[in-house]
Amino acid sequence: MVTTAQAKAKYDQLVDRYEDIFFYVADVGKDLVAFANPAPGVRVLDVGAGRGAVARAALAKGCAVTAIDASPLMMRRLAEEHPEIAASEGDLYRTGFADGSFDLVTAGFVMQVLDDPLAALTEFRRVLVRGGQVALSLERQSVGRLAWFQDLSLEFFAPEGSSAPSSEQAGPMTHDQLDALLVEAGFEDLVRESVEMPTPLADPSALWEWLMPRGLAEMVPALPPERRAEFHRRFLEDARRMHEDGGIVLEFAATLHRAYYR
Template sequence: MSGTETVPQVFHRLAGDYDEFLPFFTEFGREFLRVLRPGAGARFLDLGCGRGALTGFALDAGCRVTAVDAAPGMVDRVAARYPGVDARVMDAHALDLPDGSFEHVAASFVFSLLDAPDVAAAEVARVLVPGGVFALTTPAEPLDEDGPTDLAGELFGELAEHLGEGPQMGAPLDAEALLVAGGFTDVRGEHIEVRIPVPDPETFWRWLSSHGSAAYLERLPAVRRAEFHDRLVADLATKDEIILYRAATVWSGRTPVQQ
């Protein structure tokens, strides 16, 4: 990874492995659409679509889907898998889409990666119809304090002091404040969780190295990256079963209805 590599370039490079080792984004996409429940025939924008974790479930719900991402490799895979979808490379800060084009805009784990989330939120508001719904997910803490655990989060924090140069993969995002400041109404959050069986410790490591976390791992010196791997794998090897247990909040709001 180059210190000058951009976030879209990282995801373009990772597109071949993204969501391949464990269906993390797919399972969160399922839960996201369960909360959002778009109606059949609704015009649906999958913003920062990745490999189409939301797109597939939106199509299953009967939506007319447009999928956009800043990483060409992701868009290529969505277009190949879902040939009926309008899939395009696009910057979330400057959507090349007409005003009032969609009833739903959904962004799964996207807005914390953006340089200017407020600018992108304004673009979302522009392309939504009055009363249209914008929904986005942000990471959250699991509710079950006795649920399955792993060392990944602890190691991210502990080894951060050793990071070299490279793109920042995510910043804290107050999604509720973002929606309110963007003029969205009826703002609410709903907790979702996934529990994904993992066949072995190395699969967990490959998964961790196949999405945005890869940028963090690649910024570590080789000896620290090996330490991360070895400690994580050793911890997972002690467990009777390995479960990837993660949570998120689906934040949503509506554009004002004109009087």
Template sequence: MTEATEATAPTTPFDHAERRIWSGKAEAYADTYAHLCAHLVPALLDAAEAGPGTRVLDVGCGSGTVSAAAVARGASVYAADADPGMAAATRRAVPGVTAHIARLPELPYANDTFDAVVGNFVLNHVGRPLAALAELRRITRPGGRVAVTIWRAPGAPGQTLIGRAAQAAGQTLIGRAAQAAGLTRPAWLPALAPEDDFPRTPEGLAALLDTAGLLDAECSETAWEHRCDPDTWWAGAEQGIGAIGQVLTSGGPEGVAAARRAYDDLRAEFRTREGLLVLPHVALLAHGEA
């Protein structure tokens, strides 16, 4: 394994945009959307059969939620993220984890290195999902597990989806606020190329794993309600996290303020008596054998 690598695989416009989206966001992500993405981590590690002594790679590690949970299970954990700040955040948050800067679809590990490779809400951030899965299979030993999560499309109204998935969900809370403020997707923020896309359904994701050469691919769907306070939910987007965050911040301070006013009106639909938000989400968890 090399210490840190410059990725050499061809980069799509979608990947270029993703580098910009995540750069400098590690702390803001850890404080906001990392809590949302933590929901499926136990199921993800179960699907990967990660336990004591398992050699696990947490790819797209972000601020280290999955790595920490895998270490707590007694696994021997490596982590990788395309964003240097994220890799550093995982190193800080999870002592004992070796975190590399590395970008899918090309990772600096030899064939058959890991017993299990997991990617929690990462495949939906790569420009070439099929090539990324094939890479995860390559570095997993025969008989080892690859397990991934992504958001389903159509999604649920509490999510931060934009574009086609959001339209199919009947629009989402922050998306509606951005729309009410007249904010649109900036030109530099492309959608995934249609030839690289796949149906974000249990069948679609299982078929992608199968095409990537993973055996006995299975995919399930989980719906849950994410509870958080309205300011925290807003803070993630306001700090530019994810595509929705980039739509918001593209409006400058005035656009953000106008969207916030719309958000404060719309969020009543999701509010509990205690003033929290209850935000419906739906995601997919798939696994297969290398």
């Protein structure tokens, strides 16, 4: 989970590679906009817009799109690529827009990275008109066939005596938790939908690269050099076993949530 300042540093670094690494976000951005189904001309605020997966999809539907993100580099790139989108650096906890400025607020894969999601939803409600809609996507990755990776990570990185979370709790935020927060923030008429995204990776090295921006890049360098080498060796061994036993396919899924400010 990140603060606004941490998001700025982290996502600035990812500006060139973001949608290559997270190759599913463009499709889920389109899914999220289709799910919200805005009419042409609807005023959309896309928060935590990143490279614009959701904002671009809303633009393609003829919406008037404003995008904000903590990362100035992401926003500069989006503004260059899509001058029709009003993209600027901004803090989603304090957007600075007047009450009731938008008909739809979208946030693609944002809620799970926030340290105070309820405060964020309260701000989204504030900038919506009465009858306005919020549409969010939430990443869900069950441990499934990656249980070996969880065990290996616990062995190398977890404090003594900690145990593995169940696969149901593996994500940082569940869809039920997000729905409860939506209600607490004053939203009504909640609807949600699942999107399945089986994610095949070519080989053990591709899995290593895929996991790097998801925590490994911070965790591995913290190990002493010989433990680091040992972790990498064991990782490749276990991943090779997975590869030979049906392939490296991540059981990846997202939920789409929408709700209204009545």
